[in-house]
Amino acid sequence: MTRGAWPRLLRRATLHALLVTITACFHGKLPPQEFYRLHLPEPTDSIAAATPDATAPALSPGGIAIVPYVAPGLYGNRSIVFRVDESSYGSYPNREWALPVPTMLGMLTEDIFRARPLTRDAAVFDPPSPHTYAYVWRGLVRELEEVDRGKQVFAVVRLDARLLRAKDDSVLWAGSARLERLVPEGTMPAIVAMLSTLSAEVITQLQESARQTVFGPAASAVRPAGRVIPSRP
Secondary structure: OOOOHHHHHHHHHHHHHHHHHHHHHHHOOOOOOEEEOOOOOOOOHHHHHOOOOOOOOOOEOOOEEEOOOEOOHHHHOOEEEEEEOOOEEEEEEEEEEOOOHHHHHHHHHHHHHHHOOOEOOOEEEOOOOHHHOOEEEEEEEEEEEEEEEOOEEEEEEEEEEEEEEOOOOEEEEEEEEEEEEEOOOOOHHHHHHHHHHHHHHHHHHHHHHHHHHHOOHHHOOOOOOOOEEEOOO
């Protein structure tokens, strides 16, 4: 073999390996794209326990405009977020939300508010003119993710919310609620189902706290099933 033959052979081998790798990427099977959506679960004990009594005083006049939730950072993307232990975050490249998180949470809030009304008129998600309603509900996503701790998988939801008087944007109530629960199966459908359940329960807790603060304790049959931390307006 001549002096220049070995470098040429090495370059050809390297180029061939690169072409094989590229071909494998194009012809190999990529993981299928998966889409999920938060949904209103079957009534749970914590949601049912916060349902107003039939003998409660008449509801306040006016309706509630529910604006899309604010979802900062990774929560604003379609990819489903996961966390390892307490500080390492990531998102799945092939597992996405079918709708944006702010939209799904807004629609879920509308469903809960229609089932458990705060006001005489309807609560409507993302209306064209929110300030034509008596009140405005604004939410913020703090946590909405899968959490991996060793071999155990959890789901966690933390939301902040405010109820404003629409005519002057004054804050009538503000609060924060968080729930975390083990997902024994550890599968993505089970994780999404648990995130749906926790989201509904957190929203219900926030709504009940707002009910007691703004519309009076007599408007509620019981206190919320979980802890709601009031926020200073």
